[in-house]
Amino acid sequence: MGDPYILMLVALAALAILDLVVGVSNDAVNFLNSAIGSKAIPIKTIMIIASVGVFFGAATSSGMMEVARKGIFNPNMFMFEEIMYIFMAVMITDILLLDIFNSLGMPTSTTVSIVFELLGAAVAVALIKISASDTQTIADIWSYINDKKATEIILGIVISVVVAFSVGAIVQYFSRLIYSFNFEKRPVYINALFGGFAITAITYFIIIKGLKGTQFYGSIKDIIENNSIGIIAGSFAFWSALSYFLIKVLKSNILVVIIAIGTFSLAMAFAGNDLVNFIGVPIAALNSYDAWEASGLPANEFSMGILAKKVPSNILLLFVAGAIMVITLWRSKKARAVIETGINLSRQGDGQEKFKPNNVSRIVVRAAMFTNMGFNYLIPEKTQKFINSKFEKPVVKLPKDKTYELPAFDLVRAAVNLIMASILISIATSMKLPLSTTYVTFMVAMGTSLADRAWGRESAVYRVAGVLNVIGGWFLTAIIAFTAAGIVAYLISWDIVMIPVFLLLVIGMLVRTSLQYSKKEKEKKEQQFVERAELISINEVIEESSGHIGNVATRVNKLYSSVVNDLANHDLNKLRKTEKHVLKLNEEIEALKNGMFYFIKSLDDSSVKASKFYILILGYLQDVAQSISYISKATFNHVNNNHKNLKKSQLKDLKAIDNTLTDLLQNISDTFETKSFDNLINILDEKKELLNDVSKSIERQVDRIRTDETSAKNTTLYFSILLETQDLVSGLISLLDSYNEFYISTKSVNAI
Template structure:
């Protein structure tokens, strides 16, 4: 068989590459959200800046690699064979968890994941060792676990949630008081001082504190230690002066410059702190193998106390890992989905909400409103007026006297997000604490958005629910990571042949989630729920509504055909799948109706009369979708309850109705796709044939009941399908007639 540990090292190397990909897909949200959300810099420029930051941060991460070797467990209590089992279990579990979260577009903490996977795998192996001993008890588990360091890391992660949220909220609140939303009109000295403060903080905490613990720190240690106050004051004066020159003479927006520097610093801090999450374990495994190989001792007897010693990391290996991270940044579609979640929760104002409110979010919002009322009773009225004036968003006037609010996820908030997150992460890195960059950046963003009054009465309950969902996902990650890693470690220790089995399982599961993700993104109709910056004309209304109608007609055609065919085959599995697609269609139409406010708000003055038309069209689409929804659920319920199938005559009639309806819906789809609205009259006339067929089918069923029909359940289902089909056709005809009238009137304008 050869050396099985060589094969395990190869597997760990491959898993490390995969972990870098799925890990960066998750963590790209950390340092790209603010710059992308504020639209301060072109996306390509943001990516280039972030890529450079990742490369630099990868080199500074060597001091963090010790966490994987000795941060969670005591290596001298394990032998080489057991250490390899632990590391293998950690990597297998980590890839699976991160890939699942990324597929759902949910940011999770890679630090929480790796820490609890190491803890779970180590505990599992320790319990196996204890159970095999006659002298040890369960209390001896603490001899195997580095409980002090593990507790320090875990408590640091939890505390960081409170600190990041609080610091982000406080700094953003005072930054807004200084800048207001009309930040472009602030005096030059404010921009100069703000630039001096921001760049000084980045210089000190990122460059100086961030390099602590790396091989490069030794060369500057004598110049830094003991001179912190002088360095900070000197940097502030120097950078304030530079900022003033850039603002005064070169007319450079200092906030854009801060965002660019902040993106670099946060990307650097991210790589410096989080690279251990992706390659720390494989590097520790390589160190373990090298030590064991030269020892000449059996794998099940060589203790791993050597892992407690300081081992220098290979800089080229770190740079290679940084390169993989950069490539992933540019190519990962899942990274974009995770980024969208963070931006969605921190954006200013209302819009389409991704998360549904829950009881906890409702209670929190009510308490916050009560607390706010109490504060307003204490603060003088004049002070309240002054503060509120700083939070008033400016307005601009566009053609035809249409007033629009400016986007409020602005440069000030983006700058604060980047500065505060990078500072907090760098402090943790200097202390060799694998702080969760996801926790910190997310909670800073939530704190700044709350302080910036981004969560209004219309959106607060949804945003709070979203925050709870994301944080809950992190804690769920911890529990799942601990249990899953422990189970995997047990399976591997049971027999080493489980390693290839588990690897094949991981490959299959990751491939499956990737296929499902790709299929889901292709099926989903892209909807943009934002306050539009452009005016919508009559032609714009026609274009958008036509696309919606064509899409709904095509999908209802397919869904109705599936229901009839699957009912004929009594196929419960396919009926369940169809019902899910029907639910999805109804949800999308509901989302369109939720966006009516922003659509109507964007109509130009000559198109205001189109608002009634657009609302009616959405109402008819909803009626049609509800009809197919009722048909689908009634059919699924019938088959799921194991009732008798419909008789051949009934199925034959339904099939004929399906063929006629399919022809009408296909014509509807073609008319609206090709914008050939003159043919609407022909389609409206075709409805008579279909309604006649439905009426004849109802009469036939009445005759069957009076003669040979013996199943009341069949009759109920059959009548339900026919009557809902009538309603579906009626709604469709009303839609077409409304559209025809609007089209004719719009041509006469």
């Protein structure tokens, strides 16, 4: 009788390991963003500090494990068999959901997902029980669900979003008024007091309040709770004095020290608060199994009221979980993608934006601008000038041979992010509320970004759109988690054979998303359009532009051939795929143009004249991409509308043009990949043959129209392809002419 449940426990243990991996990949953003974004500490050092924090946090998470057992549903209303179905459904759904968000590079909440999965699965099983009962109705659902605690948790999560954003913005605003952007010039006592406040806040709420979740707290409870004010005052005095010593004597940057301690504390708070999300359910399942096995009752007759009692967690299991989290932290590539999203939305200044603006973001920005105008009208001009002086950003001046990439934001903002997030999360943890660490850290970072004027006129509409997308993803998480967990729980209750089916689905989905992610990363061109202070020489301009040209030529070659072949076969599915590849090409070229400002800004004095050349090259590449885009779109629409296929003579002409164009594009690709620019003259001579082929094809089609052509749609498509091919070739010729002239002039200058 016990065999199926032992196997389920084994499956839950395996799922817990997988959940730790995908969960940490998502939540690493919570405690690494500030340190990495500010470049305050080397990445390896950051990872070591965070790893130690995770280990300490694992030891303080036992108090949070109660949520998985009795926080969402009333365990006494369910039998052991039903509880195991609920737990299996929750873990399966959690892994699939988090892995999807990780693959998209979107931070979501592991807390929200686990809460709504428990709620969805419990509701589904409760409805099954009610439907099988002659005495119960749908109104009895509330006897199964711990609605008071569930509502408290959900409201706490929602309120935390507003509180985190508001508190982050307010604290950052006043911190900037105190520090300005020239924080290195602030008096020692200001840095010492700030260090005292920051470290006191972190140590009190993380270490002292964090102990509340452990078995050691009982022996020191009275001392801490009866002397809170004295402990805080003494800590402030001690840490302020120590900060003064570090700054004055050891010449340390106290902000770097705060960031290091903050990273440790936030990693510790994350593990203390979020470990329940990954292993709370399997541990609750183990406790349930032990109680049921000792009872000797059938699985469908043993009530799980035992889960309502407090059960001490196994410290060994917590540390094993901590070890898995640390390994994932060091190894996960998906974690980096999620981290990039958070840093991208909070960085100081403009750059390549990940999100596209929408109507809501535009309305929000306009409303904010209008509100700001109102405040400016009320605040005296002298006060405005004083405030604005505190927000003036310093200009970075470096020797010409120095390479340096500016951080996403400075040390002051990084310190505030870590301090405020640590305090808010620790307060919630001490109250045994499974607060979403993702929501808190993300919204604190967004609040500090807004207060720090990181969202200027150039970037605000994109940043707001990004925040709205992420928040929308959070609500989507709750809806999907509730619905999916309910469906899985129902199917498992219907037949236990669905468990191995779902386990195979989990494995298949994880393998599939990993392969897709690896493929995507492999294809992705590694270019970061950030504000740089390194200088680009004229040879690097040639290197950069030749790489773009070779890449575009290769891809256009494949795309054009695909369109011609798929049109001949009337293959709609392949044309649809080609459309996606064409769209991706256009987006990448548009991204290059968006990064043009930073590229030109980084040119050294001897290479400034090359800026016009670079602008022209990108313009010609965009013309070529737009031509292939029009050809692909027109062809797709023709086939999608079920119009007649082109005649054999027309397809034969297109195939001949495709063959000639293939040779031309292949030569261009080879030339720019091998940097054999002396071959450009020969390639330019090949253009005549191709243009002649296009011109003759147009003439032949005119003759067909006057004799035997009967389809207006075919004629429209055919002429569209030929004319756009002509424009495509013209764009290539202009590009090659410009490149040849620039190469010859550069060669002449280098020879002198």
